[in-house]
Amino acid sequence: MTSKSLWMSIAVAPGAISLQGDERCDVAVIGSGIAGLSTAYELSQRGRSVIVIDRGPIAGGMTARTSAHLAPLCDDLMSEMQKIKGEKLSKLFYESQAAAVDRIEEIQKSEGIDCDFRRLDGYLFQGDDMPSDVIDEELDAVRAVGASVERLVGVPLTGCDSRHVLRYPRQATFHPLKYLAGVAEACAKRKVRFFANTPVEEVLEEDGAVTVKTARGKIRAGHAIVATNSSIVDRIALHSKMSPYRTYVVAFAIDRGALPDALYWDTEEPYHYVRLQPGEDGKDFVLVGGEDHKSGEADDGDKRFQSLEQWARGKMPMLKDVTHRWSGQVLDTIDYAGFIGKNPGSKYIYVATGDSGQGLTHGVMGAMLNATLVTGGESKWAELYAPDRKPLKAAKNWVMENSTALKNLAEYVAPGEISSIDKLEPGQGAIIRDGLKKIAAYSDAKGDVHRHSAACTHLGCHLHWNSFENCWDCPCHGSIFGPEGEVLNAPATSGLTPVS
Ligand SMILES: Cc1cc2nc3c(=O)[nH]c(=O)nc-3n(C[C@H](O)[C@H](O)[C@H](O)COP(=O)(O)OP(=O)(O)OC[C@H]3O[C@@H](n4cnc5c(N)ncnc54)[C@H](O)[C@@H]3O)c2cc1C
Ligand code: FES
The missing domain is CATH 3.50.50.60 (FAD/NAD(P)-binding domain)
Known part of the structure; x- marks a missing residue:
């Protein structure tokens, strides 16, 4: 990537x-x-x-x-977790994740690791055009697992004065x-x-x-x-029992003190997440993430970054230039x-x-x-x-997550994305049909074309080109391959099969 x-x-x-x-x-x-x-x-x-x-x-x-939030409550909402796991196991989940934050705090202290670790508040706030009952339901669920929480109105983001909010004390963050x-x-x-x-x-x-x-x-x-x-x-x-999702982050420069140092995330689906990271010379960074989608099911990274930036500038007009843009993958389990x-x-x-x-x-x-x-x-x-x-x-x-694999295998009978390799621009990748086969073709900067089978070497799912990261994503279980077929992310352990 x-x-x-x-x-x-x-x-x-x-x-x-x-x-x-x-x-x-x-x-x-x-x-x-x-x-x-x-x-x-x-x-x-x-x-x-x-x-x-x-x-x-x-x-x-x-x-x-x-993006380095160290937040022990279930990020898919404790209320959702309790529907599946019940109160006792959800409580254990919260306690075990909180123990991990305590452990990081203890290790950085005992080993003398200078990693910007700090405890701070986390704010879950009602998203744009979202109902407030999610917040009430979550308040009950969080109280049920014994975590500290306070119900408030308003977070220090523009247009959010009357949003319903849960404040979680003693969250944390660090430089990973x-x-x-x-x-x-x-x-x-x-x-x-x-x-x-x-x-x-x-x-x-x-x-x-x-x-x-x-x-x-x-x-x-x-x-x-x-x-x-x-x-x-x-x-x-x-x-x-799990599925890969790609998620996106934009970092902006910000004057120190212009936004209270805290973790912020909203109730939208997918949710936005915001945090600060100390920089130098009175300037810090604000990281804003979100726009998640199932891996391989969209190739519109630039559009997603634009929409993240628009959301961020609307909520934080004091943001300065964009300093970094990146994406990565998380594995969501069914429970x-x-x-x-x-x-x-x-x-x-x-x-x-x-x-x-x-x-x-x-x-x-x-x-x-x-x-x-x-x-x-x-x-x-x-x-x-x-x-x-x-x-x-x-x-x-x-059932919902595994329907991806079935939908994906059906793609083998679909036409290619472009009709011929000659249509590939340098730096572009695309799927091409060659008789009964599907080929993952990539044209490098010099115009040399690299052809590989479009079948993931883990279990054979059909790959998709990711033009922002210049890689092939597998929507089934998260394998990622470089443009020349090399493995970049597990579970695959062998590179794509070259096609002459
Ligand atoms: C944009 C983004 C934002 C996130 N935000 C948060 C957050 O705020 N809070 C949070 O808790 N989590 C967050 N996550 C999730 C979290 O960062 C990751 O889940 C976590 O870092 C994964 O750690 P890991 O050790 O499991 O995997 P990795 O860091 O991926 O380590 C796995 C290692 O295994 C190696 N490997 C793979 N295959 C082989 C092989 N065959 N042989 C040898 N080595 C191999 C890889 O090279 C890699 O170095 C976020 C993730 C992303 C992408
Ligand atoms: S088929 Fe399992 S990761 Fe591609």
């Missing part, structure tokens, strides 16, 4: 080399986002020898594209990559080894242990934790909680996936949970996040 986020100027474990032959350890952690690095931290604290391995640079995945750079340093002090630019091809259970296979060697470990955001060890069990714990059908392989737009808190909480389970402990959160759970009350969401 070509866009660059506000965070990406910070390198995490920049000295990490690629794997150079075979290695051994107690636990192999695959994936070095917030979920993987937090897991390495928790396990190394418990005295385990840990290797972290990543397909790309350390912490170069979706964590580098976040400054935080992970510090976590990686703390891990390195405890002898955690990092291998970057080494794609994992397979994770196998053999002879009472795990073998992590790569083209550069293998790692033998007692356990493996798969923290690749979208799981590479599952074909269907987990993937059929709003992630899948963390033993991989269904495995003995020694654990997963952390299904971030549901709260991937930062899920990542840190999942690290605590998986570290407890791997070291033989028990956790009261295990049932809530059990990867093999079958949430019957979420059946409606299951």
